[in-house]
Amino acid sequence: xxxxxxKLIKRLFCITAYASLLFLAGIMxxxxxxxxxxxxxxxxxxxxLGREWYPTDTPPEFGALSLFAGSLSVSxxxxxxxVPLGLGSALYLHEIASxxxxxxxxxxxxxxxGVPSIIFGxxxxxxxxxxxxxxxxxxVGQCLLTAAIILGVMTIxxxxxxxxxxxxxxxRSFKEASYALGADxxxxxxxVTIPAAASGIITSIIMGIGRLMGExxxxxMVAGGAAVIPDSLFSPVRPMTSTIAAEMGxxxxxxxxxxxxxxxxxxxxxITFILNVISELISRRYRLKLGQGR
Amino acid sequence: xxxxxxxxxxxxxxxxxxxxxxxxxxGSTTVFPIAQKTAEVYMNNHSGKSVSVSGxxxxxxxxxxxxxxxxxxxSSRELKSEEAARAEGNIIEEKIARDAIAMVVHPxxxxxxxxxxxxxxxxxxxxxxxxxxxxxxxxxxxxxxxxTSGTFEALKKFLxxxxxxxxxxxxxxxxxxxxxxxxxxxxxxxIGYVGLGFLDSKVKALTINGVAPTMExxxxxxxxxxxxxxxxxxxxxxxxxxxxxxxFVKSKDGQAIVKELKFVPIY
Numbered sequence: 001x002x003x004x005x006x007k008l009i010k011r012l013f014c015i016t017a018y019a020s021l022l023f024l025a026g027i028m029x030x031x032x033x034x035x036x037x038x039x040x041x042x043x044x045x046x047x048x049l050g051r052e053w054y055p056t057d058t059p060p061e062f063g064a065l066s067l068f069a070g071s072l073s074v075s076x077x078x079x080x081x082x083v084p085l086g087l088g089s090a091l092y093l094h095e096i097a098s099x100x101x102x103x104x105x106x107x108x109x110x111x112x113x114g115v116p117s118i119i120f121g122x123x124x125x126x127x128x129x130x131x132x133x134x135x136x137x138x139x140v141g142q143c144l145l146t147a148a149i150i151l152g153v154m155t156i157x158x159x160x161x162x163x164x165x166x167x168x169x170x171x172r173s174f175k176e177a178s179y180a181l182g183a184d185x186x187x188x189x190x191x192v193t194i195p196a197a198a199s200g201i202i203t204s205i206i207m208g209i210g211r212l213m214g215e216x217x218x219x220x221m222v223a224g225g226a227a228v229i230p231d232s233l234f235s236p237v238r239p240m241t242s243t244i245a246a247e248m249g250x251x252x253x254x255x256x257x258x259x260x261x262x263x264x265x266x267x268x269x270x271i272t273f274i275l276n277v278i279s280e281l282i283s284r285r286y287r288l289k290l291g292q293g294r
Numbered sequence: 295x296x297x298x299x300x301x302x303x304x305x306x307x308x309x310x311x312x313x314x315x316x317x318x319x320x321g322s323t324t325v326f327p328i329a330q331k332t333a334e335v336y337m338n339n340h341s342g343k344s345v346s347v348s349g350x351x352x353x354x355x356x357x358x359x360x361x362x363x364x365x366x367x368x369s370s371r372e373l374k375s376e377e378a379a380r381a382e383g384n385i386i387e388e389k390i391a392r393d394a395i396a397m398v399v400h401p402x403x404x405x406x407x408x409x410x411x412x413x414x415x416x417x418x419x420x421x422x423x424x425x426x427x428x429x430x431x432x433x434x435x436x437x438x439x440x441x442t443s444g445t446f447e448a449l450k451k452f453l454x455x456x457x458x459x460x461x462x463x464x465x466x467x468x469x470x471x472x473x474x475x476x477x478x479x480x481x482x483x484x485i486g487y488v489g490l491g492f493l494d495s496k497v498k499a500l501t502i503n504g505v506a507p508t509m510e511x512x513x514x515x516x517x518x519x520x521x522x523x524x525x526x527x528x529x530x531x532x533x534x535x536x537x538x539x540x541x542f543v544k545s546k547d548g549q550a551i552v553k554e555l556k557f558v559p560i561y
Contacts, residue, residue, distance in 0.1 A: 056441045056450070057460050066463075130480065139435045140466060140481050225440075225467030236466055246440045246467070249354040255376065 031269055034262035038062070041256055047263065053227035053238070055247060055257045062260045064267070069229045070237035071268075074148050074219060075212040077233070081152025082212075083205055086159025090201075093160070094167040095189060113157030121221035124150040129222055138234050140224065145233040147223035151215055155208045162207060166200020167193060199282045206279040210272045216241040240264050317345045317539050321355020321368035322444035323470055324489045325524050328391060329368050331551050332543045343535055352444035359385065359527055365536045367527040370444030370489070371451070387525045390543050392558035394490040394512035394521040395449055398475065398497040400482045405429040407501045410456050410519055416485060417453060419462025424483060436465040437477050437486035445471065449487050452520050487520075491556040512558045524557065 038047070042062050050063020093105055128150060129141030170193050178188040194201070224236025225246070244261050251258040319329045326349045333345035347368075355367035360380050372387060397413060399405065405427050408416070415421045416434060425431045438461065439446035450458070468474040471492040478486040479496035486497075490507055493499055502519050505511050511518035526540055542548050549559040 052463070054460055133480070139433060139483050140477075142466065142477075220469065226464050228464050236464070238467075246469075249350050251353070253357065 028269070031262055031266045034259055035266045037256060037259035038263040042260060042263075047260070051229060053243075055251070055260065060257060062256075064240070064260075064264055066227045066229050067238055067240045067243050067264065068267070070144075070219075070223070070227070071213055071239040071241070073144055073230050074151060074223065074237060074239055075209055077144065077148035078152040078155060078212050079205070079209060081149055082155040082159055082208055085152070086156040086204075086208070087163055087201065089156070090160045090163035090167060091189070091194075094164050095185075095193070109157045109160050113161070115154075117154060117215060117217045118221075120150050120154045121218040124218060124222040136234065140236070142222050142224040142236060143234045144223065144230050144237045147219050147237065147239075150218050150222060151212055154215070154218065155211055158211055159204050159208045162204030163197070163201045166197040166204060169200060170196040199285060203279040203283045206275050206282070210275045210279075213268065213275075214241060214272055216245050220245055240268050244268075317343070317366065317533075317536050318364045319345065319347045319355075319366040319368055319526070320350060320358045320364035321366075322352040322370045322524070323349045324370040324393060324444050324491070325352075325368035325390075325526070327491060327555050328524070328543070328552055328557060329366075329526070331555060332548050333539075335547070335551060336539055336542050340538075343539075345539055351440070352447060356527065359529070365528065365532065366540065367525075369525045369527055370522065371447045372523075372525070373527070384529055385527050386530055387527050388540055388544065389523045389560050390526050390540075390548075391524040391552045391560060392512055392514065392521060393524050394507040394518050394558070395445060395452070395487050396490055396493050396499040396507040397485060397487050397502060397520075398478050398493070398499055399485050400478060401496070401498045402482060403429060403498060405500070406498070407504060409503055410452070413502065414453050414456045414458045417461055417465075418459055419464070432483040435481050435484040436462055437474060437484055438465045438467050439471075439474065439487075440467050440469060443470075445487065445489055448522050449520070490558070493556070509553075509556070509558050521558075523560075 047062055047064050048068075049065055050061065051065050052061040052063045053066055054061040089105070089109065093102055093109075097105060124146055125142070129143075129146045131141070132138065132143075132146050133141030174192055174196055175188055178192045183191065219237075219239045220242035223239060223242060225238050225242065226236035227238040227243070228235065230237050244264055247257070248261055251261055317333075319333070321329075326347065329347045333347050336345055337343060352367070352369040352371055355364060355369055356373065356377050358364035359367035360377065369387075370393065373381065373385065378385075397408060403424065405424055408427070412421065412427060417436060417438075419436075421427065421434065423431065423433055439449075441447075466477065468477045468486065471488045474486045474488050475492060475494055475497050478484040488497075490509070490512060493507070499507055501507075505517045505519070507518050507520070510516055512521040526543060528536060528540060543552075544560070549561060552559050
């Protein structure tokens with residue numbers, strides 16, 4: 001009985017360990033399979049470089065460039081918001097804050113990361129968009145900038161906690177050596193700690209971008225939803241994620257539209273996959289560099 | 295161990311049976327309030343029956359009905375030809391109410407009437423400023439519903455009937471009828487559209503070809519151009535409780551609820 005139980009438990013854990021792999025393989029398979037129709041019927045240049053997104057017209061047009069541009073522009077501007085703030089707070093937490101401040105600030109950052117994105121979206125829609133509209137005298141508050149700022153704030157904790165971990169990995173001896181050579185705190189931070197943690201920090205930023213690209217609810221609520229290539233910060237955008245979310249329900253299964261939405265999903269998956277691989281490569285290198293071959 | 299297994303097995307089957315006594319409705323956000331209110335009243339009158347209502351859009355509801363994951367599809371449009379083909383003649387479209395799509399603008403807008411051709415040109419991006427329509431010099435901000443929305447489908451059909459080509463590309467999308475009125479109320483140059491039941495004082499409804507959207511004008515032959523039937527679609531062969539509920543919606547009591555919700559009754 002006991003050995004049977006042991007075997008059973010072992011199996012169970014084995015299954016759970018491989019489950020993620022199975023899910024990943026399953027997701028990739030389904031994404032490819034469902035995109036096949038789109039890959040066959042819509043030429044790749046028309047899909048990747050076309051600006052006209054009229055999925056329900058007859059004949060439909062599936063130019064995803066505006067959607068891609070939407071995702072890219074929102075993520076890029078959001079990075080400008082979340083990297084300085086996230087990195088700044090990581091540096092403060094790790095280098096300057098007293099133990100008491102850390103005890104307050106760290107949980108606060110973690111709570112921020114636990115706020116569901118729909119709450120951010122709601123806040124953006126009800127509070128921030130009207131504010132921005134009034135401030136800049138815009139016809140409409142839902143735009144690229146609104147979405148990017150809200151997304152940026154949402155991503156701060158990702159950057160902060162990962163960067164803080166990276167700073168924590170820098171061996172004490174590095175800093176001590178720097179101080180011993182007469183460097184002050186600022187010089188040590190700038191010339192020793194940050195460069196030593198650089199790859200970890202870059203990883204955190206890339207992970208942040210991955211999160212930004214994949215975020216759906218906020219952009220659905222506050223980005224305005226127009227499939228155009230943005231020409232200003234106040235232009236409405238329609239990122240890839242919100243397009244899928246908004247149109248999946250209407251597209252009847254088996255239609256070309258349905259398949260094209262999967263193709264967008266595939267594109268998104270490839271982008272985040274590449275980002276993940278890059279960050280994995282960088283972080284591996286960085287661990288080796290610090291002599292922590294884990 | 296074995297007993298626990300058996301018991302949980304029985305529980306799963308029991309749950310399955312309990313779920314079968316439930317009528318599930320899925321679909322149009324326009325029909326949603328009708329479905330929800332009639333379901334509430336129906337459940338109050340018939341203890342032990344349960345009706346669950348979820349939104350998502352007419353397309354989602356019809357797909358769910360065809361796939362068998364919903365008993366009733368609430369829809370603000372007829373079946374599309376592809377859907378009809380997939381349904382293989384197995385679906386009945388029950389007319390349960392009429393609805394009108396009202397074109398709405400910011401209350402401060404001085405324009406109060408549009409022709410169907412003007413609406414078409416506004417949404418096509420050919421008319422870009424309210425001054426072209428006799429209003430103030432304000433750029434027109436177009437608002438649309440998501441393509442999942444039955445209201446979107448209906449408006450598009452009306453526009454296409456008027457030789458519409460395609461929507462302007464710079465067009466904002468609102469996720470629901472409520473979001474639409476909020477959007478239009480928040481932007482001076484905005485124009486949007488909602489079902490009659492969602493009109494409120496935050497926005498101004500335009501007359502179309504000189505006819506205002508009201509309960510009377512939305513009736514068949516009432517003169518308001520953007521009006522249509524709303525449907526609850528069901529399979530031909532349904533469980534008695536499904537039929538019972540649909541009949542309730544079409545009954546006098548059901549239609550009183552329809553009217554109460556500012557939709558147009560079918561009789």
